[in-house]
Amino acid sequence: MNITIDVKENEKLVEVKVSGEIDAYTAPKLRENLFPLAEKEGVQMVVNLSDVSYMDSTGLGVFVGVFKNVRANNGEFKIIGLSDRLKRLFEITGLADIIDINTQIEGGVQ
Template sequence: MDLTIDVIADNKKSTVRLSGEIDAYTAPQLKEKLLPLTKTKGHQTVVDLKDVGYMDSTGLGIFISALKSTKENNSSIRLVNLQDRVSRVFNITGLDEVFTIDTVIQGGNE
């Protein structure tokens, strides 16, 4: 399965809506879209994973890189709407303690 990436951006905030699977095949396109958003000081990135049913360790690596970039660039990343299967990957690895993860996104472009 492929990965669809929709980015809704303004000056200080971006919402990244993902749909499909994040794996070794699709991770490079996610990295290409996500990492630049984390490199602007003060920028908030919200990643909506509602329509992602599968993610492997390659996907985790992309999110870890994005988180590291936010720390280096004084920006932020928040993950929302994780399906159980994807949420378990973060829980098992302990990354749920490192990332800001919200169950439900509030409003339209948050």
């Protein structure tokens, strides 16, 4: 189970590209990378999951926590590049109604 997390920071914009699988084994690494970034005041975080082949509930938990931290610090949080399978996961759990998700990649993190 591997995960790769590439982060690009430019002023308040933080672009994160995640590749691999997000599960109980890799979620702690994702949390470790994203939580400090989510605590920056006014951060605009965009997470690209187009290269994520699998995600379970621990991955969802990480994104909920990051989303809450970003919002608590007056920032914006968006997830892009969701496969149909991942989009469905966000929809089933109701997170698609709370978190800004988009299957399309609009410039930025590639």
